[in-house]
Amino acid sequence: MEVKRIKLKEFRQKIEELVGYRLITISALDSRGCYHLLYHFDNNGIKTFKVLIPEKRPFIQSIIDIFPSAEFYEREIHDFFDIEFKGNPRLHEKMFLPDYWKDKPPLLKNKK
Amino acid sequence: MHDLKIPIGPQHPAIDEPSCLRVSLDGNTIIDSDLRFGYAHKGIEKLLEGKRIEQGLHIVDHICGICSVAHPSCYVRAVEKILNYEPPERVKYLRTLVSELGRIQSHLFWTGFMLHEIGFETMLAYFLRDREHILEVLERITGSRSHFAYHKIRTVRNDISEEDEKLTLKKIKEVEKQIPVYMKTIRKDAVIKARMKDVGTITRLDAENYSLVGPIARASGIRIDIRKDDPYEAYDQVDFELIMEWDGDALARMLVRMREVIESIKIVKQVLKNLPKGKVPRSVPLILEEGMEVGRVEAPRGENFHLIKIRNRKIDRMRIRPPTFNFMSIFTKLLEGRKIGDIPVILASLDPCYACMERIIVIKDGKKEVLTEDDFRCKYV
Numbered sequence: 001m002e003v004k005r006i007k008l009k010e011f012r013q014k015i016e017e018l019v020g021y022r023l024i025t026i027s028a029l030d031s032r033g034c035y036h037l038l039y040h041f042d043n044n045g046i047k048t049f050k051v052l053i054p055e056k057r058p059f060i061q062s063i064i065d066i067f068p069s070a071e072f073y074e075r076e077i078h079d080f081f082d083i084e085f086k087g088n089p090r091l092h093e094k095m096f097l098p099d100y101w102k103d104k105p106p107l108l109k110n111k112k
Numbered sequence: 113m114h115d116l117k118i119p120i121g122p123q124h125p126a127i128d129e130p131s132c133l134r135v136s137l138d139g140n141t142i143i144d145s146d147l148r149f150g151y152a153h154k155g156i157e158k159l160l161e162g163k164r165i166e167q168g169l170h171i172v173d174h175i176c177g178i179c180s181v182a183h184p185s186c187y188v189r190a191v192e193k194i195l196n197y198e199p200p201e202r203v204k205y206l207r208t209l210v211s212e213l214g215r216i217q218s219h220l221f222w223t224g225f226m227l228h229e230i231g232f233e234t235m236l237a238y239f240l241r242d243r244e245h246i247l248e249v250l251e252r253i254t255g256s257r258s259h260f261a262y263h264k265i266r267t268v269r270n271d272i273s274e275e276d277e278k279l280t281l282k283k284i285k286e287v288e289k290q291i292p293v294y295m296k297t298i299r300k301d302a303v304i305k306a307r308m309k310d311v312g313t314i315t316r317l318d319a320e321n322y323s324l325v326g327p328i329a330r331a332s333g334i335r336i337d338i339r340k341d342d343p344y345e346a347y348d349q350v351d352f353e354l355i356m357e358w359d360g361d362a363l364a365r366m367l368v369r370m371r372e373v374i375e376s377i378k379i380v381k382q383v384l385k386n387l388p389k390g391k392v393p394r395s396v397p398l399i400l401e402e403g404m405e406v407g408r409v410e411a412p413r414g415e416n417f418h419l420i421k422i423r424n425r426k427i428d429r430m431r432i433r434p435p436t437f438n439f440m441s442i443f444t445k446l447l448e449g450r451k452i453g454d455i456p457v458i459l460a461s462l463d464p465c466y467a468c469m470e471r472i473i474v475i476k477d478g479k480k481e482v483l484t485e486d487d488f489r490c491k492y493v
Contacts (some may be wrong), residue, residue, distance in 0.1 A: 001193075001405050017364045022336075023323045024408070025433035027419050038419070045342065046406055069323040069441045075436075106158060 003038070003048045011051055012061045015039070021047070023067040030076045030109045035083060039063075059084035062091075080107040118197060122151040126456040128225065133455070142162035145444045160430040165191060165265065165398050168420075168427050173261040175432070178221065178464055181214030182411030183432070184263040186418045189344055190407030191265050194422065201388040203268055204346040209280075209390050210253060210262045210382045211409075212376045216287070217246040219369045219376075222463045223294075227368055229460040230307040233270060235297070242290055252276055262396045268361050271392045277384050288377050295370055298363075308362040310345035311460035312446045315360060322442045326414020327368045328462060337411040345486040350382045362461035369463075401425060411435055413463055436465045451452060 005015045024040040035058055039049045053060055061083040064071045075083040075095045082105040085091055095100065118137060122130040132152035136144040157174055160168050172187045173180065185207065192199070199207075224239030236381070247257050253272055254260040262269050298304055319332040329336050337354050339347040355371045357364035404421040414435030421429040439462055446458050 005410070022320075024415070024417055025431070025438075027431040027433075029421065029429050040406065040417070050405070066323055068325060069438060072437060072441045073433075077234075088144065096147065096153065098150065104202065105224075 001045075001048060003050045005052075008051055008053065008060065014049070015063050015066060018043075019066060023069055024074075024078050026070060026073040028076060028083065028107075030081065035081060037077075037083070042074065049079045053083060057084075058082070059086055061085070062087035064088055080105050082108075098108075120455065123149075124137075126229075127459060131464075135447065135452070135455075136250050137147075137452070140451065142450055142455075147440060147444060147448045149411060157315075157430055157432060160427050161285075163427050165400060165422065165427065166426065168430065169263075169265065169276075171260070172418075172432075173259055176434075177258045178218050178465055179214070179411050180259050180260065180412065180415070181211050181436070182409055182416045183418075183434075184261065185345070185410075186407045186409045186416045187420070188263045188265055188411060190405045190418050190420045191398075191400070191416050193405040193407060194403035194420075195398075195459040200390060200393065201346070202271075203392055205268075205383050205387050206268050206272065207263060207351065208346040208390070209272075209380060209387075210268075210378045212279075212383070213246055214260070215412045216373050216376045216380075217243050217250070219373050220246070220287075222412075223366060226362075226460050226463075227304070228484060230303065232303065233387055234490075235294070238290070238294070241379045242287050245286050249280045251278075252279055265398055267395050267436040269394045271393070281384060282379055284380055288374070291370065291374055291377075296395045297365075298366060300489070305363070306327050307457055308366065310359075311362045311450075311454055312461050313359070313361045314446065316440065317337055318442065319360070323438065324414075324442065325438055326410070326412075327355075327365055327372065327393070327438055328414065330355060331357045331368045333358045335358065338408055338415050342408065345407060346383065349386070352379050355479075362457055365461050365463075369419070373380075399425060413465060414438065434465065435470065438461075440464065443458055 009078060018041060021041040021043045024042050024046065027038040027040065029036040029038065034055055035053045037051045037060065039051070039054060041047045041049070051060065060083065062070070062074055064074065064087065070087060071090070072095070074088050075091055077083050078085060078091050079096045117134045120133040120135060121127050122132045132148040134146050134148070135142050156171060160171055163171065169184060169187055172183045175183045220239050224236040227235040232332055251257050251262060253276055254262045254269065306384040306461070314328065314332045316333045319329050319334050324332070325336060333356060335354060335356065340354055352375045355368050355375060357368050400422055402423050406417065406419045409415045411434070416435055417433040419431040422425065443459065443462060447455065450458065
């Protein structure tokens with residue numbers, strides 16, 4: 001799988017260049033010390049772009065103004081990883097988890 | 113009126129699957145809506161963490177009872193990409209055969225239920241009768257009527273005999289005979305036209321913006337089919353047409369699916385005719401140290417996508433993006449400005465499959481305590 005790394009600072013600018021691609025999905029991975037966000041696009045084959053987000057105060061710009069289908073993927077990732085997507089208006093309405101959920105996000109790993 | 117939200121579901125007689133739709137109304141017209149899921153969660157993505165690859169396949173087999181060919185097929189494709197392995201021709205053909213039979217049964221089932229939603233119960237009975245033929249064939253080939261578990265890594269579970277081939281051909285012909293009759297009914301019937309024509313219309317532009325996939329995108333005039341764009345199994349060796357309609361409404365989506373059944377029948381016939389001779393390899397244990405790969409296949413509802421990351425011979429992370437999750441984002445948009453009575457028709461016309469979509473769970477015991485990950489591992493891993 002080919003993965004192209006994008007820096008967090010240049011993220012928005014790089015994504016804006018991808019207009020016309022089809023967003024397949026966004027996957028989040030919990031790694032050592034940071035989260036990996038993989039943006040999978042389709043343009044004559046799968047193109048994957050990786051962004052690293054620090055664990056402390058994880059946040060990134062939302063892309064729903066360019067790719068509206070990202071709304072549910074971002075909300076899902078917010079539910080399960082607690083990553084903040086700036087600009088997604090319904091991010092804090094829980095989609096999969098119950099409203100009373102207070103525990104840590106379920107897909108985070110136990111780190112020792 | 114805007115701040116008053118009416119919940120529809122999770123249990124509602126008009127909606128077949130559990131989801132909670134909250135709609136704001138002005139009289140009988142929908143102004144705004146939001147969806148809540150989580151009523152059919154199974155925790156598959158969490159459950160897969162730390163499992164061996166073969167164990168993972170067994171869990172993936174059980175994600176959904178209708179798309180039970182698409183998920184293992186996608187998983188196997190991703191793992192074989194990591195292995196850099198090309199299966200023998202006979203295995204590829206057998207996988208294609210089962211994938212297409214799975215697609216036919218799913219489309220027949222869905223069309224029946226779509227007509228049931230608009231009150232056409234007789235047609236539902238006819239469609240279920242025809243689906244039964246396909247299920248009988250699948251039961252003979254795979255040994256199961258719902259969770260087929262036919263795909264194995266590097267191979268398939270069992271070979272098929274000449275008798276099975278004959279039975280498949282016979283049953284397929286019986287279904288094929290009925291399709292023109294149904295097509296005529298769907299195109300001519302006044303009730304179907306009144307309830308489905310111009311309902312839930314997705315324009316081509318919207319379909320592109322919302323990155324839609326599968327029959328829904330094809331009904332809006334977009335050329336997208338993973339079987340053509342990124343061929344897998346034996347799809348590059350069979351001849352079939354990419355079905356498209358241009359209207360983008362509920363009726364167009366139904367026509368796309370019905371015409372796809374005819375194409376699938378065509379593929380099944382070609383596969384049986386050209387089935388290469390040879391042996392199906394035995395399934396042997398697999399050791400894979402690490403790797404990360406993505407796989408995608410054309411499920412009955414559209415593109416199914418798996419990302420698999422392996423570390424220390426175990427699955428470290430698995431991401432599953434079923435087609436239903438892709439097109440749920442446009443559902444709320446489609447409802448705006450429509451009447452309440454259109455909700456079941458629009459929802460059913462998208463063919464949602466919640467069992468696929470809801471894979472991650474909040475696990476609770478009877479005392480309303482949330483299981484920690486450690487408890488969860490003790491219990492399930």
